[in-house]
Amino acid sequence: MRVSIRVNGHPYEHEVEPRLLLVHYLRSVLGLTATNVGCDTTSCGACTVLLDGESVKSCTVLAVQADGREVTTAEGLGSPEQLHPVQAAFREHHGLQCGYCTPGMVMAAVSLLAENPDPTEEEVRLGLEGNLCRCTGYHNIVEAVLAAARDPGVRR
Amino acid sequence: MIPASFDYLRAHSLEEALEQLGAHGEEAKALAGGHSLLPLMKLRLATPRVLVDIGRLAELSYVRQEGDSVAVGALTRHCELARSAVARAQAPLLSRVAAQVGDPQVRHRGTIGGSVAHGDPASDLPAALVALGATLVVVGPSGRRQVPAEGFFRGFLETDLGPDELLVEVRVPAGAGQVSFQKFNLRAQDWAIVAVAAARRPDGRVGVGLANMGSTPLRALAVEEALASGAAPAGAAALAAEGTEPPSDLHADPDYRRHLAQVLTRRALEEVGAG
Numbered sequence: 001m002r003v004s005i006r007v008n009g010h011p012y013e014h015e016v017e018p019r020l021l022l023v024h025y026l027r028s029v030l031g032l033t034a035t036n037v038g039c040d041t042t043s044c045g046a047c048t049v050l051l052d053g054e055s056v057k058s059c060t061v062l063a064v065q066a067d068g069r070e071v072t073t074a075e076g077l078g079s080p081e082q083l084h085p086v087q088a089a090f091r092e093h094h095g096l097q098c099g100y101c102t103p104g105m106v107m108a109a110v111s112l113l114a115e116n117p118d119p120t121e122e123e124v125r126l127g128l129e130g131n132l133c134r135c136t137g138y139h140n141i142v143e144a145v146l147a148a149a150r151d152p153g154v155r156r
Numbered sequence: 157m158i159p160a161s162f163d164y165l166r167a168h169s170l171e172e173a174l175e176q177l178g179a180h181g182e183e184a185k186a187l188a189g190g191h192s193l194l195p196l197m198k199l200r201l202a203t204p205r206v207l208v209d210i211g212r213l214a215e216l217s218y219v220r221q222e223g224d225s226v227a228v229g230a231l232t233r234h235c236e237l238a239r240s241a242v243a244r245a246q247a248p249l250l251s252r253v254a255a256q257v258g259d260p261q262v263r264h265r266g267t268i269g270g271s272v273a274h275g276d277p278a279s280d281l282p283a284a285l286v287a288l289g290a291t292l293v294v295v296g297p298s299g300r301r302q303v304p305a306e307g308f309f310r311g312f313l314e315t316d317l318g319p320d321e322l323l324v325e326v327r328v329p330a331g332a333g334q335v336s337f338q339k340f341n342l343r344a345q346d347w348a349i350v351a352v353a354a355a356r357r358p359d360g361r362v363g364v365g366l367a368n369m370g371s372t373p374l375r376a377l378a379v380e381e382a383l384a385s386g387a388a389p390a391g392a393a394a395l396a397a398e399g400t401e402p403p404s405d406l407h408a409d410p411d412y413r414r415h416l417a418q419v420l421t422r423r424a425l426e427e428v429g430a431g
Contacts, residue, residue: 001164018164018207019197040157042195043345045261054235054264060194061265064164065187065211112260129344130259 003067007032008076016063023047023058025066026073034074034103038132045131048104048111049073055111057130074103077110085154086110086145095144097135105131109145113154121146159197166209170295170324173210178297178320180206186322187211188231191258191266192274210322216269219243221330224358225291226250228326230269234281235260237268247328249335249355253284256337259345269323272308275315275372276347277403280339282309282373284353287365288328296321309372331358336427338420339367342407349407350416352376352396354424362430369400369417379421383430392430393422 004013007030014029026032026049038046040059047058050072058071078084083091086109096102105128112119112127119127124145125138133141148154167173177184185204187193188211196202210216216231219240226247228237237243238255250268257263257271257280271281272292285292285305292303297320308316317323333356339348351367362383364376378395397414404410 017161019159019161021158024158040198042191042258042262045259048261051264055261056264057261060191060198062164062187062190062194064166065190065209108260111264126344127260130261 001064001067003063005063005066005068006070008072018062018064020063021059022049022051022056022061022063022066022071025063026058026071032073032075036100036103038100038104043132044101044104045108045128046101046104048107048131050107050111053111053114055108055130072107074106077106084110085151086113086148089144089148089151090141093140093144093147095137095141097133097137101131101133101135105133105141109148110154112145113149117154118149119146124149157198159194160200160203162197162204163206164209165206167213170210170213170216170322173208173213173322174295174297174320176206176208177322180208182319184208184319186273188267188270189233189265190270191262192270192276216324219247221246222327224330225327226330228268228328230272230323230325231267232269234258234263234266234268234271238263245332246330247288248332249284249288249337249353250281250328252335253280253337253353256280256339262345268326272326273315273317273323275309275311275313277309277312277370277372277374278347278368279373280337280348280351280353280367283351283365283367284337284355285326285328285365286373286375287353287355287363289357289363291327292323293325293327294321295324302327305373306375312371329358331356333357334428336424338424338427340416340420350402350413350420352417352420352424354421354428354430356428356430362425362428364396364421364424366396366400366417366421369397369402369413371401371403374400376417376421379425383425389425389430390422393418393425396421
């Protein structure tokens with residue numbers, strides 16, 4: 001089936017098999033490899049991207065379901081020269097250890113802050129319940145999200 | 157993990173979806189948010205030859221009060237139900253439970269209709285529907301029919317829904333009474349090992365639903381009747397596992413689940429101010 005999906009602001013059109021998962025469309029068809037495959041069972045959140053601005057686990061979305069819609073991956077948030085405020089906060093507060101969960105954590109945090117711009121620590125922890133850090137580095141991740149929430153740039 | 161191949165059909169209207177399902181019978185499955193179906197397909201526990209994508213039928217996404225009922229369209233996502241002002245005011249158990257399904261990403265995709273049609277006894281919303289005495293609205297080639305939630309769930313992943321039918325709406329009695337949802341699990345996003353949903357219904361009676369205490373969501377009738385006869389919460393809750401055959405898995409054996417059902421029911425009854 002032919003799909004048109006806007007990814008990080010760029011329109012793409014491809015013929016895809018209906019069973020192609022969105023995460024594989026992003027990684028293998030578009031070559032956007034920031035989005036990781038972790039558990040592949042809708043649990044770990046490493047594959048989290050934004051679909052029309054809301055966090056989703058791209059291992060559990062078909063590319064055909066994203067047809068006509070807008071996807072944002074970590075590549076689309078900021079650039080190495082100009083990080084998105086959430087990315088900058090993760091770097092500043094060392095919100096990562098091995099880094100595998102980080103793109104998913106960042107995308108989940110962006111979605112969380114879009115829905116709740118001024119979360120409490122508990123709301124951040126609950127808001128990230130769909131993302132697992134295999135290093136158990138949650139403390140600094142939560143610190144980073146709280147710091148990002150205080151950054152006016154995050155509300156753009 | 158990649159699902160087995162299938163043909164993908166996108167429905168642009170309810171009528172078209174019913175035609176497509178009718179044409180392919182048992183070989184077709186309806187796809188809404190995909191958060192029950194796609195995981196099964198990735199594990200190849202489900203291998204439908206045809207998927208009928210109903211996910212774009214916007215007319216099936218709503219929460220509204222209709223007389224003394226609250227009507228929820230089958231394609232209403234969990235995140236929408238959780239923040240719906242109508243649900244929070246007039247069906248607070250539904251918004252409370254919807255806010256605890258899975259995790260935020262799951263709630264952005266999963267729908268109430270998908271969760272109910274999937275018929276997993278460990279799911280959160282079906283237990284709430286049983287507690288509330290909900291009615292499920294089903295359409296098929298012979299028209300529209302209404303099924304009480306308790307009669308809808310037939311067995312493990314088995315419901316009253318025919319292959320050529322669609323669940324289109326969930327209706328619950330409107331009411332602002334106290335509610336409680338007690339979900340016990342080990343990790344935040346896990347399925348409930350046991351969950352208890354309770355609500356004071358508009359008629360004053362307390363309804364209690366159990367998740368993961370059998371092959372279907374269950375109504376804790378013995379608890380409800382004890383309360384109606386004047387029992388205190390602790391006494392009524394002791395009957396929570398009566399007549400159940402809870403499953404055994406990695407997390408818990410049946411005895412532990414019976415124990416959990418009693419403890420969680422007592423907490424739920426105390427929260428709704430029963431007895």
